[in-house]
Amino acid sequence: MANQSEVFPVIGMSCAACATSVESQVGAMEGVNEAVVNYANQQLKVVYNKDVVKPEAMKESLLSVGYDIIIDSENALEEAGEIRKENYQKLKKNFTWALILTLPVVAIGMFYMEMPYANEIMLVLSTPVLFVFGKQFFVNAAKQFKHGSANMDTLVALSTGIAWLFSIFNTFFPEYWHARGLHSHVYFESAAVVITFIMLGRLLEERAKHGTSEAIKKLMGLQPKELTVIRGGDELLIPINQVQVGDLILVKSGEKIPVDGLVSEGSSYVDESMLSGEPVAVLKEKGSKVFAGTLNQKGSFQFTAEKVGDKTLLSQIVKLVQEAQGSKAPVQKLVDKIAAVFVPIVVLIAVLSFGAWYFLAPENGFTYGLLAMVTVLVIACPCALGLATPTAIMVGTGKGAEIGILIKDAASLELAKNVNAIILDKTGTITEGKPQVIGDKWWVTDQQYQSILYSLEEASEHPLAQAIITYLKEKGIDKTKIDDFNSLTGRGVSGKVNQQEFFAGSHKLLKEYHADVEDENIAQWKSAGSTIIYFFTPEKLLAVIAIADKVKETSKQAIKELHSEGVEVYMLTGDTHSTASSVAAQVGITHFYAEQMPTDKADFVKKLQKEGKKVAMVGDGINDAQALAQADISIAMGKGSDIAIDTAGITLLSSDLRKIPQAIQLSRKTVATIKQNLFWAFIYNVIGIPLAAGILYPINGFLLNPMIAGAAMALSSVSVVLNSLRLKNAKI
Known part of the structure; x- marks a missing residue:
C-alpha cells in the first residue's frame, strides 16, 4: 500500500x-x-x-x-491566503451594499407601509439584497441540496427565499387574502434583514479569525534564498534549492546561515536566539555545528553542508508548527455542530406545520399552513446563532486590547479558563531578555581605567560588550585611544595605552596571567548564573564586571498569583542549569528544565498533555514557536519575535506576566457571555418555533404573524449583541 x-x-x-x-x-x-x-x-x-x-x-x-x-x-498557503483575502473583501463589499439597500426597506416596512407603492419599492430594493449581494447563500444551498446535505446556508436560503416569494404573491395578488378576511402582509424587510445580519455575522467571524499561515511564512523567510558555495576553488552564488550535502559554503559577516552543517574553516559569533532563545551569540569555530536561519555576526567562515532542504532543523520546526496548529478548534464549533442538526429539524418542523394545517384545519388549511411554514422558517433563522460567538469575541478581544491583552482566536478564549499548567520560557519572558551589568568591583578606582575598559569593549565583537558599553556610558565615562587592539577568539580582547597592555575577557584568559581570584562578590555572581568579565593588566587585576539577564520586577508576583489559582508553573530554557536554577529560585518556581532545544520544549508540552493537563505555553522567541503551536493555549510576549506573536493565540503587549491571570479571567467572562448568548438564542427558538407553527391556535386562537416573527428574529439578534456589549464594563 x-x-x-x-x-x-x-x-x-x-x-x-x-x-x-x-x-x-x-x-x-x-x-x-x-x-x-x-x-x-x-x-x-x-x-x-x-x-x-x-x-x-x-x-x-x-x-x-x-x-x-x-x-x-x-505555494499552497500563499495561494489560499490570497483567495481568502479576496473573498473577505468581496463579502465586505456585498455586506455594505446589502446594508445600504436594507435600511430603507426596514424603514418602509416598519413605519411607512401605507405609502403609495410601498410594496413595489421594497420589492425593488430587497431583490438585489437576496439574489445579487446574498446570492452565495442560495448557490451554496443548491449545491448542498444536490448532494443531500444541509448547512446554515440552507436555512438562510429557505427562510428568505420563501418569505420573498410569499411577499411577491401578496404584492400582486392581495385579493386572495382579502377574500378570506386576511390582510396581505409582505415580508421583504424580514428577508433583507436576515441576509444582511448573517453577512454581518460572517464578517465579524472573519475579523476574529487570524490566518495561521503567517507564522509559517515568516519561519520560512528565515532561510536565505541564495548562498555562496565554493566549488573548484571558485565562489559561486546559487539558489538555495541547488545546494547539496557535502557542499562547502561560505558565510560572510551579517549573513544568515542557509543550511545545517559543520564549520571547517574560520570563526565567528552566531546569533542562535531563534533556536535557544538566549540573547548571547555563540562562538563558532572549526568543528562547531551551525543551523539554517541563524545569523552570523561580524566574522566569516566556511562550513560543510550536512542537512539541506526539508531535513534542516528549521524545516523540521516549520513542519511541526504547522502540524501542531492543525490540531486547534474554535469555540464556534459548538454552534456549528448544533446548527448541522438544527437546520434539517427546522425544515422538517416547517413542512410538518404546513401538513398539519392542510390536513387538520377544516377551512383555509392551505392558507394557514403556508403562513405557519413561512413563520417557522423566518423565526428560526439562525441569525442569533450566527452572531452569538463572533460578537462576544469581538467585544472580549476589544476589552483585552484595552488592558494590554491581544486575543487572536476563539480557541484561546474557549480553553484559557481551563488552563492548569503553564510553561514559561526564561529569556524575555521571566527575564528582561537583554544582558545587563548587574554589578562590578574595582580594585583600582582611577577613572582612566574605566575609559580604557570602555574603549576596549567598544572595539570588541563579543555580544556581551554592548552591556558594558551601555553601563559605562550611563556613568558618563569617556573613550580613550587604544593601540594594538587584538581580538582573542573565544577568550576576550587586548590593547595598549601608553605601552601598557590591558586585557578584558573570560576566566580562561585571566588564568593565562593570574591565579584564581578569591572574592565573595564573584562567588555570589557565579552562583546566580552571571557571566563574569575580568579587566586586568599582566601585573594585576583591575576590575570584574558581572553581566546577567535581569528578572522582571513583576515576574515573581505573577507566578505567585498563578500558584494561588491552582496552576502549576514550569520554566524551560536553553540556558545553563546554574542560570536556570538561580532564576527559578528568585521567582518561586520549583519545576524547571535547562538546556532545552525547541523540540524538547514541544515534547514537554506533549508530555503534560498526555497527563491530561490543559497547557499554556508562554514565550517570546522563534525557539518557542514550536511549543507555542503545540500547547492548548499559546501566549507571546509583546516585545518578542514576530514568529512567536504570530504563532500565539494571545499576546501580552506589555510583556508583564501579571497579564496572564487577567487573560484567564477575561477568557472566563467571554466564554460565559458566549454561553449566555447561545442559551438565549436556543431558548428563543424553543419558544418561538412552536408558536410560529400554531401550537396555541387550538387553545386560544393565537397564530403568530410572520411580521411579528421577523421582528422577533431581529430582536433576538439585538439581544445577543447587547449581551455581548456588557463585557465592555466587566471588571477584569
Whole structure:
C-alpha cells in the first residue's frame, strides 16, 4: 500500500457543517483511508493511497459541492491566503451594499407601509439584497441540496427565499387574502434583514479569525534564498534549492546561515536566539555545528553542508508548527455542530406545520399552513446563532486590547479558563531578555581605567560588550585611544595605552596571567548564573564586571498569583542549569528544565498533555514557536519575535506576566457571555418555533404573524449583541 499523508488548505467553508461535508465527501472516495478537516485553520488532512486516488480527483469532487482545496504544495498557503483575502473583501463589499439597500426597506416596512407603492419599492430594493449581494447563500444551498446535505446556508436560503416569494404573491395578488378576511402582509424587510445580519455575522467571524499561515511564512523567510558555495576553488552564488550535502559554503559577516552543517574553516559569533532563545551569540569555530536561519555576526567562515532542504532543523520546526496548529478548534464549533442538526429539524418542523394545517384545519388549511411554514422558517433563522460567538469575541478581544491583552482566536478564549499548567520560557519572558551589568568591583578606582575598559569593549565583537558599553556610558565615562587592539577568539580582547597592555575577557584568559581570584562578590555572581568579565593588566587585576539577564520586577508576583489559582508553573530554557536554577529560585518556581532545544520544549508540552493537563505555553522567541503551536493555549510576549506573536493565540503587549491571570479571567467572562448568548438564542427558538407553527391556535386562537416573527428574529439578534456589549464594563 502506497499510503501517504498530506495537508491541503480548504476554500469556501463557513461553518462546521461545511467541514463535515468536506470530510464526508473526500472520506467516501475510494483509496482515501482518513479525511479530517480542521475548521479553525481551514485545512484538510488526508491519508490516502496515491496509487488509487489523486489530489486532483479530491479537488474535483469538492468543487461539485461548493468547496475547493489547494493542491499546489509549494505555494499552497500563499495561494489560499490570497483567495481568502479576496473573498473577505468581496463579502465586505456585498455586506455594505446589502446594508445600504436594507435600511430603507426596514424603514418602509416598519413605519411607512401605507405609502403609495410601498410594496413595489421594497420589492425593488430587497431583490438585489437576496439574489445579487446574498446570492452565495442560495448557490451554496443548491449545491448542498444536490448532494443531500444541509448547512446554515440552507436555512438562510429557505427562510428568505420563501418569505420573498410569499411577499411577491401578496404584492400582486392581495385579493386572495382579502377574500378570506386576511390582510396581505409582505415580508421583504424580514428577508433583507436576515441576509444582511448573517453577512454581518460572517464578517465579524472573519475579523476574529487570524490566518495561521503567517507564522509559517515568516519561519520560512528565515532561510536565505541564495548562498555562496565554493566549488573548484571558485565562489559561486546559487539558489538555495541547488545546494547539496557535502557542499562547502561560505558565510560572510551579517549573513544568515542557509543550511545545517559543520564549520571547517574560520570563526565567528552566531546569533542562535531563534533556536535557544538566549540573547548571547555563540562562538563558532572549526568543528562547531551551525543551523539554517541563524545569523552570523561580524566574522566569516566556511562550513560543510550536512542537512539541506526539508531535513534542516528549521524545516523540521516549520513542519511541526504547522502540524501542531492543525490540531486547534474554535469555540464556534459548538454552534456549528448544533446548527448541522438544527437546520434539517427546522425544515422538517416547517413542512410538518404546513401538513398539519392542510390536513387538520377544516377551512383555509392551505392558507394557514403556508403562513405557519413561512413563520417557522423566518423565526428560526439562525441569525442569533450566527452572531452569538463572533460578537462576544469581538467585544472580549476589544476589552483585552484595552488592558494590554491581544486575543487572536476563539480557541484561546474557549480553553484559557481551563488552563492548569503553564510553561514559561526564561529569556524575555521571566527575564528582561537583554544582558545587563548587574554589578562590578574595582580594585583600582582611577577613572582612566574605566575609559580604557570602555574603549576596549567598544572595539570588541563579543555580544556581551554592548552591556558594558551601555553601563559605562550611563556613568558618563569617556573613550580613550587604544593601540594594538587584538581580538582573542573565544577568550576576550587586548590593547595598549601608553605601552601598557590591558586585557578584558573570560576566566580562561585571566588564568593565562593570574591565579584564581578569591572574592565573595564573584562567588555570589557565579552562583546566580552571571557571566563574569575580568579587566586586568599582566601585573594585576583591575576590575570584574558581572553581566546577567535581569528578572522582571513583576515576574515573581505573577507566578505567585498563578500558584494561588491552582496552576502549576514550569520554566524551560536553553540556558545553563546554574542560570536556570538561580532564576527559578528568585521567582518561586520549583519545576524547571535547562538546556532545552525547541523540540524538547514541544515534547514537554506533549508530555503534560498526555497527563491530561490543559497547557499554556508562554514565550517570546522563534525557539518557542514550536511549543507555542503545540500547547492548548499559546501566549507571546509583546516585545518578542514576530514568529512567536504570530504563532500565539494571545499576546501580552506589555510583556508583564501579571497579564496572564487577567487573560484567564477575561477568557472566563467571554466564554460565559458566549454561553449566555447561545442559551438565549436556543431558548428563543424553543419558544418561538412552536408558536410560529400554531401550537396555541387550538387553545386560544393565537397564530403568530410572520411580521411579528421577523421582528422577533431581529430582536433576538439585538439581544445577543447587547449581551455581548456588557463585557465592555466587566471588571477584569
